Amino acid sequence: MTGAFEVREYDARGRLGELAVPRRGLTVETPALLPVVNPHVQTVPPARLADFGAEILITNGYILHGSEDLREPALERGIHDLLGFDGAVMTDSGSFQLAEYGDIDVTTPEILRFQRDIGSDIGTPVDIPTPPDADLERARREWGTTRERLDRAAGVETGQMLVTAPVQGSTYPELRQRAGREAAETGLDVFPVGAVVPLLNEYRFADVVEVVVAAKRGLGEAVPVHLFGAGHPMMFALAVAMGCDLFDSAAYALYARDDRYLSVRGTEHLADLSVFPCSCPVCTEHTPADLRAGEEERRHRLLAEHNLHVSFGEIRRIRQALGRGNLLELVETRARAHPAMLDGYRRLLAEAEWLEGTDPVSKGAFFYLSAESASRPEVHRHHQRLTRLDPTGSVVLTDGEAAGDGDFEERWRVRPPFGPVPPALSDAYPLTAELPGQRDRQAIAAAAEGVQRLVEANPDVAFTLRHRDWSQSALAVVPERVTTEDTSR
Numbered sequence: 001m002t003g004a005f006e007v008r009e010y011d012a013r014g015r016l017g018e019l020a021v022p023r024r025g026l027t028v029e030t031p032a033l034l035p036v037v038n039p040h041v042q043t044v045p046p047a048r049l050a051d052f053g054a055e056i057l058i059t060n061g062y063i064l065h066g067s068e069d070l071r072e073p074a075l076e077r078g079i080h081d082l083l084g085f086d087g088a089v090m091t092d093s094g095s096f097q098l099a100e101y102g103d104i105d106v107t108t109p110e111i112l113r114f115q116r117d118i119g120s121d122i123g124t125p126v127d128i129p130t131p132p133d134a135d136l137e138r139a140r141r142e143w144g145t146t147r148e149r150l151d152r153a154a155g156v157e158t159g160q161m162l163v164t165a166p167v168q169g170s171t172y173p174e175l176r177q178r179a180g181r182e183a184a185e186t187g188l189d190v191f192p193v194g195a196v197v198p199l200l201n202e203y204r205f206a207d208v209v210e211v212v213v214a215a216k217r218g219l220g221e222a223v224p225v226h227l228f229g230a231g232h233p234m235m236f237a238l239a240v241a242m243g244c245d246l247f248d249s250a251a252y253a254l255y256a257r258d259d260r261y262l263s264v265r266g267t268e269h270l271a272d273l274s275v276f277p278c279s280c281p282v283c284t285e286h287t288p289a290d291l292r293a294g295e296e297e298r299r300h301r302l303l304a305e306h307n308l309h310v311s312f313g314e315i316r317r318i319r320q321a322l323g324r325g326n327l328l329e330l331v332e333t334r335a336r337a338h339p340a341m342l343d344g345y346r347r348l349l350a351e352a353e354w355l356e357g358t359d360p361v362s363k364g365a366f367f368y369l370s371a372e373s374a375s376r377p378e379v380h381r382h383h384q385r386l387t388r389l390d391p392t393g394s395v396v397l398t399d400g401e402a403a404g405d406g407d408f409e410e411r412w413r414v415r416p417p418f419g420p421v422p423p424a425l426s427d428a429y430p431l432t433a434e435l436p437g438q439r440d441r442q443a444i445a446a447a448a449e450g451v452q453r454l455v456e457a458n459p460d461v462a463f464t465l466r467h468r469d470w471s472q473s474a475l476a477v478v479p480e481r482v483t484t485e486d487t488s489r
Helices: 046-052 061-066 071-077 079-083 095-101 108-117 136-154 173-185 197-201 205-219 233-242 251-257 281-285 288-293 296-324 327-337 339-349 352-356 371-375 377-386 441-457
Strands: 005-011 014-021 026-030 032-037 056-060 088-092 191-193 225-227 246-249 260-263 266-269 394-398 410-415 419-421 462-467 483-486
Touching: 005 296, 014 233, 014 296, 026 032, 032 046, 032 251, 032 296, 046 296, 056 061, 056 079, 061 071, 061 088, 061 108, 071 079, 079 088, 108 136, 136 173, 173 191, 173 205, 191 205, 197 205, 205 225, 205 233, 205 339, 233 260, 233 296, 233 327, 233 339, 251 260, 251 296, 260 296, 281 296, 288 296, 296 327, 327 339, 327 371, 339 352, 339 371, 352 377, 371 377, 371 441, 377 419, 377 441, 410 441, 419 441, 441 462
Parallel strands: 032 056, 032 246, 056 088, 191 225, 225 246, 394 410, 394 462, 462 483
Antiparallel strands: 005 014, 014 026, 260 266, 410 419
16 A cells, blocks of 8 residues: 655655555644553553544554453454554554564564454564664675565555554665665555664664664655654654654653653653643642652653653644744754754754755745754755856955945855855845854854855856955865955954
């Protein structure tokens, strides 16, 4: 089955979209968060998850398949009735257990038929989640086995149930890209990027970006992408900017059972809190002391509810940012939560040319918030455009409000980080950017690269650059034939 996913809007590689779930007869708005529901331990009843904003959840089909208590009820009543959840339900296949324990007692056709029979809306075959840093030979061999299972999955009669095609490949970008391409060729429906949980747990966000970008390159833009195990709201915006549409999270419950309190900036232990820095219903109606004094089951439930409020609040914030075209500004803000997050954001910006491929050419406003803003795809796009512009005669490029005196045929401004701005484009996005008065080294360096591109594309034009105290390293990028004048002295 294909054609279940439709993209409405892009920002960087992030997208607002709709995933049609034909078996349930509904459409899931993306980006979407799937709370993980343990069939045996339900900190928050699944029937209540819609109250927080959940349109879809994920539970473990393999656990249900092997459960003496739940297998027959699931088959008789169906998974939606068993959980008391009216939205879409995705089921996992046991691949996590395979990674943890080395073996499971079910095949891909068997588990897919079971998922179909219990009424799952999105089923998962048994893939092999090769861990990070495995040797390349093992990663290739295990991807080969996964690919064979995906081919078998494509031949199983699943009715209207969507079927996933996990993309593996350990920490080898070339293998991840190949795996993405081959997964897409199966004609299956949803494409999870697997085996990233160890990277997330170790805060290796730059490595996560590398493997996801590689998988996305192979998958192309037509398919929905699920990031397995992306549980912490701190990194949701970064994952969306990479082009991930679905996330599953058990963190809301696991952290609660460990007395941990989520925020978009990290995690706090309940014992360390004197007040709740949040305005969700849990935090406005209770105090940390109240929760600490209460019984364990109540404390864990309330913490889990808070964690859900925070997680779904971040998803809504991301959707709003996508609609307004300022997703990367949200990512930039979230990147300040942890140095490893900043590493991940910088690694993503190294793919500016790839990000620019789907980034809208016009948005509301460009806010320069940090040195990383100088590497955004909008800056890359302007630099590319400079090579297509056609100045004539003599041109003065002025890093300031006015071009000053002199006999020049054309007068252009220079706006760090974009570089030269012809008068005709001065009111076009993103050249109307909101910039800080104190310019940083990266903004000036990016502007110098823009000057270089314009000058090299126009060898017959005489250029003069009037700058305000540019560093020697920035001026070294400017071609020697450009006359430079420091107007700050």
